[in-house]
Amino acid sequence: xxxxxxxxxxxxxxxxxxxxxxxxxxxxxxxxxxxxxxxxxxxxxxxxxxxxxxxxxxxxxxxxxxxxxxxxxxxxxxxxxxxxxxxxxxxxxxxxxxxxxxxxxxxxxxxxxxxxxxxxxxxxxxxxxxxxxxxxxxxxxxxxxxxxxxxxxxxxxxxxxxxxxxxxxxxxxxxxxxxxxxxxxxxxxxxxxxxxxxxxxxxxxxxxxxxxxxxxxxxxxxxxxxxxxxxxxxxxxxxxxxxxxxxxxxxxxxxxxxxxxxxxxxxxxxxxxxxxxxxxxxxxxxxxxxxxxxxxxxxxxxxxxxxxxxxxxxxxxxxxxxx
Amino acid sequence: xxxxxxxxxxxxxxxxxxxxxxxxxxxxxxxxxxxxxxxxxxxxxxxxxxxxxxxxxxxxxxxxxxxxxxxxxxxxxxxxxxxxxxxxxxxxxxxxxxxxxxxxxxxxxxxxxxxxxxxxxxxxxxxxxxxxxxxxxxxxxxxxxxxxxxxxxxxxxxxxxxxxxxxxxxxxxxxxxxxxxxxxxxxxxxxxxxxxxxxxxxxxxxxxxxxxxxxxxxxxxxxxxxxxxxxxxxxxxxxxxxxxxxxxxxxxxxxxxxxxxxxxxxxxxxxxxxxxxxxxxxxxxxxxxxxxxxxxxxxxxxxxxxxxxxxxxxxxxxxxxxxxxxxxxx
Numbered sequence: 001x002x003x004x005x006x007x008x009x010x011x012x013x014x015x016x017x018x019x020x021x022x023x024x025x026x027x028x029x030x031x032x033x034x035x036x037x038x039x040x041x042x043x044x045x046x047x048x049x050x051x052x053x054x055x056x057x058x059x060x061x062x063x064x065x066x067x068x069x070x071x072x073x074x075x076x077x078x079x080x081x082x083x084x085x086x087x088x089x090x091x092x093x094x095x096x097x098x099x100x101x102x103x104x105x106x107x108x109x110x111x112x113x114x115x116x117x118x119x120x121x122x123x124x125x126x127x128x129x130x131x132x133x134x135x136x137x138x139x140x141x142x143x144x145x146x147x148x149x150x151x152x153x154x155x156x157x158x159x160x161x162x163x164x165x166x167x168x169x170x171x172x173x174x175x176x177x178x179x180x181x182x183x184x185x186x187x188x189x190x191x192x193x194x195x196x197x198x199x200x201x202x203x204x205x206x207x208x209x210x211x212x213x214x215x216x217x218x219x220x221x222x223x224x225x226x227x228x229x230x231x232x233x234x235x236x237x238x239x240x241x242x243x244x245x246x247x248x249x250x251x252x253x254x255x256x257x258x259x260x261x262x263x264x265x266x267x268x269x270x271x272x273x274x275x276x277x278x279x280x281x282x283x284x285x286x287x288x289x290x291x292x293x294x295x296x297x298x299x300x301x302x303x304x305x306x307x308x309x310x311x312x313x314x315x316x317x318x319x320x321x322x323x
Numbered sequence: 324x325x326x327x328x329x330x331x332x333x334x335x336x337x338x339x340x341x342x343x344x345x346x347x348x349x350x351x352x353x354x355x356x357x358x359x360x361x362x363x364x365x366x367x368x369x370x371x372x373x374x375x376x377x378x379x380x381x382x383x384x385x386x387x388x389x390x391x392x393x394x395x396x397x398x399x400x401x402x403x404x405x406x407x408x409x410x411x412x413x414x415x416x417x418x419x420x421x422x423x424x425x426x427x428x429x430x431x432x433x434x435x436x437x438x439x440x441x442x443x444x445x446x447x448x449x450x451x452x453x454x455x456x457x458x459x460x461x462x463x464x465x466x467x468x469x470x471x472x473x474x475x476x477x478x479x480x481x482x483x484x485x486x487x488x489x490x491x492x493x494x495x496x497x498x499x500x501x502x503x504x505x506x507x508x509x510x511x512x513x514x515x516x517x518x519x520x521x522x523x524x525x526x527x528x529x530x531x532x533x534x535x536x537x538x539x540x541x542x543x544x545x546x547x548x549x550x551x552x553x554x555x556x557x558x559x560x561x562x563x564x565x566x567x568x569x570x571x572x573x574x575x576x577x578x579x580x581x582x583x584x585x586x587x588x589x590x591x592x593x594x595x596x597x598x599x600x601x602x603x604x605x606x607x608x609x610x611x612x613x614x615x616x617x618x619x620x621x622x623x624x625x626x627x628x629x630x631x632x633x634x635x636x637x638x639x640x641x642x643x644x645x646x647x648x649x650x651x652x653x
Contacts, residue, residue, distance in 0.1 A: 056548055087550040101545040105563045107351070114559075115549040146351045164549075 003204050004030040004053070004091075004172055009066035009076075011045070011052045018276040022048040022061070024228035027302070030172065035198060035205040037215035037222035037236070039251070043272050045228040046208045047096060050174045052076075053206075054091055055083045070172075088115045092170040094161050096177040096208075101161055102149040108135075108160055109145030115167045134163040138193060155186035162193065166201065173198075174206045179214060191218055212255060216240060221308075224248050227273055227283040230302060234309030244311035246288050282314065290315060362645055369641025375634030379627075382446040389443070396440040398598060402431055420615040429619045433610040441603060442623050448597040449581055449631070452515055456580035459519030461526060461573045468530025469565070473538055473557050483531070489524035497521045498583055502592040514594045518583050526572055533565045567646035574639035578632040585628050600624035 011023040023045040030036050038046045051057050053068050053075065068075040075086060092115075095101040103111055112134055113127040122130075132142035138159040149157060158178065165173050175194065179187040195218055198205055207219055215222050216236055223233040224247065232245040243249045253266040270287035273279050279286055285295040294314050302312040363369055389395035396402070396409070402418045403410035407426040410417075417435040421427060429438035471482040489497065501517045509517065537543065538561065546556045584594065588601030589608065603624040607613075612620035 054548060056544070084550040084552070087548055089550070093548055095541060095545055095548070097541065100541045103542040103546075103560050103564070105566075106560075114546075114551070118550050118555075146348070164545075167549075 001032045002029045003032045003034075003070070005067075005069040006049075006053065007067045007069070009049060009052060009068065010064045011048050011057065011061055012064050013058075013061045015060065015276075020275045021228055021278060022275055023052065024275075024278070025066070026225070026228070026230050028223050028230065028233065030204050030206060032171075033198075033202050033204055034221065035207060035219045037219035038206060038208045038225060039210060039212055039215055039222060040225035041210055041272060043275075044225045045275075046210075046225055047176055049225075050093065050176055050206060050208055053174065054087055054093055055080075056087075056093070085119075088165075088170060089119045089168045090170055091172045091174065092165040092168070093174040093176060094158075094165045094178050097181050102157060104149055107146050107148055108152070112145070112160070112164050112167060115164065119168045130167070134167060135160070137166065137197070138163040155182055155189065158182060158186070158190055159193065162190070162197070166197065166203075169201075170203070172204045172206065174208070176208045177210075178207070179211075180209070187214075194218065212240075212251060224251065227278055228275055229283060229312070231284065231313070232309075232311045233302070234306070234311075238306060238309040242306065242309070244305050244309070244316065245284075245313050246290055246315070247284050248311075282312070294318070359645070363641065366641040366644065368637045369644075372634045372637025372639075372641060375630055376638060379446055379450065379631050379634065382443055383450050386444045386447055390440070395443055396437040398436060398441040398444040400437070401435045402427065402437060403435065407431075407437075420617060422616055423619055429623050430617050432606060432617075432620065438603070438617075438620055438623070441598060442600070442627060445598050445600045445603055445624065446627070448594065449584065449599040449601070449628075452511075452518065452584050452594060452597070452599065453577040453581040453631075453635075455515045456518035456522065456584070457573050457576040459516060460521075460523040460576055460580070461569055463519065464523035464526025465530050465562075465565070465569050467523070467527040469534055469557055469562060471527065472531040472534025473553070473561060479531075482527070486524045486527050489521070490528070494521050494579075494583065495586060498587060499590065499592075502587060506592050509595070511595055511597055518580050518587075521583065522576055522579060526569070526576070529572060530565055530569060533568055534561055537561050537564050567642075571639055571643040571646055574635055574642060578635035578639070581628060581635075582632060600628050 006026060006028050009023055009026045010021070013020040013022055026045070026049055028036060028038075038049065040046055048057070048061070052061075052063055055063075055075065055078070057063070063076045066076060070086070070090065075083065078086070102108070109128060109131045112131040113124065116122060116127040116130055117124070120127075128145070131145050135142050135145060140156060140159060140163070144152075149160075152160065162178070165175075178194065179190050182190060191214060194205070194207075197203060205218075207215065209215060219236050221233070221235050222239050223230045224239065224245065225231070226247050232239060232243070232248045239248060240252065243252055247268075250266065250268045254268060256265045268287055273283060273286065279296075281297050282288070282291070282295045282300050285291040288295065292314075298314070300312045300314045300317075302310045303316060305311045305316055363373075386395065390397055400409040401411070402408065402421075403416050404418070407418055407421075418427075418431050419433050419435045421431040421435075423430045427437050427439060429442065432438055432441070467482050467486065471479045471486075492500075498517060498521045501520065505513060505517060543556060543560055546560045551559070584599060585601035585604065588594065588599060588605045591605070593599070593602045593605055601624075604621055607617070607620040607624075612618070
């Protein structure tokens, strides 16, 4: 059953240099208990898309078009009071660099209790009891609720943020780069924790990362974004094993192979295009090794290339690059 | 629109332990206070300031007790005779302009009042005016700074122009202006208000700057994400982070408020119905203390003002050094 359905989402930022089309027509859907990975290089609009779902865009960002359907309501058109009721109670977020998302002068317990008190009409004692349970859920002793954030290590703070995301029993958790600032050992711990919580609590999750290996381990399906658009989407297996879009292939090739000969991994030449003046046609064409004139002229549609596997590339219709 | 769901229990575990929140909180406060005290004790100047202020606080609080115990004279009692006994106002041998001696340690004033007890009693009102004016100015400055910094836009623009108006006028000139306009009719509260109003502008600037940097921090975004409203974010998340700054500023402002009061009293705007050190100096000036050889009439309250200002300044800087991360040496 589809829980969240994003259709044609467009987010524009107004800047002094012009309008930045950070997210330009993105569709994806998230099923109940499913986890979706959003991957792509920095600045491709992953975080913006996620923030747009919760309507947490900075003041110069606007959803100009598209729908975010959740339980029959369009989140994109809700009033700010209505969306405040959705935040955390239904959809919560683990922030990028979550360790800085804690208020340094307030005790952890108070901060964890805040969403509970805000969204559920419970008194402080009930909220604090829940805080104790939440902390133990993420493997922190409940007595530490009276400590301040600086008394925790980075990984623990991250776990506190995860606990906070779960405070109001949300249906959907958006994890924005949940492990980026952590070392590999802690990364593994956190990912395992997320996996376990997802399984035990039946959460649906949107995982945002530029680390494909993280996705491969934790997600059911994934969407690869490039310059504000989704270029390929499908199950994790399809996207990894049968990568279709040249960008996806390049991304996968850019990962070092630990079993093969020790050579530097391939990289994708060029830079992410400006989103104020995106390239004509397919946005990837300036960096694509197969690009031909059709790629400059026409923007490829996201077409099916298999069961639930879709890709936006002219190569599919043409059956291969012209000679 | 209703989007209600059953709040499902997170875990099936039943927890019978009821944590006593108050106790945990008290223990945690005590612990933090102890840690603060450990750091504060290393600041020698801060400790000196604290002891000076404790001495003055003792003076302020003990004045009524000492008087009723007979150890301190009533500051309004007229003294007569060679043994400086209390006598009715219309006494024949009023001991006015008496030089310091074994009975009256600082001498007597033009009406035969004991200057030492006037000094001791003056502590109360001087500190009170300083505290109240500082509290008022901090309240106003913090409120304006918070609103201006957090809401921004035209609200910020308007408030900051008002702040500019108060900042360009020199404090004392502004105080004189307000005293000239309202001072004669205002009561003690009005008098304190006038001092408070002349001192709030720089605090507003300071708080605004702090808020501007705080609101970029990620925990503010997180507070927004959990569904907190603007008012809650401002008072629950931004304010606690700016509080230490405001606190150190408040201590320093008490000193400035006391100096302002002394200046205004000397210039001829004493606080209505209140004996302060500033008022003592004004009377000394008015009744030609120096010509009567009563130098201590001026010097004693003057030194008291210097000492209390020094105390607050030392304490303020010591706190600033502890709270302000850029000056912190821990």
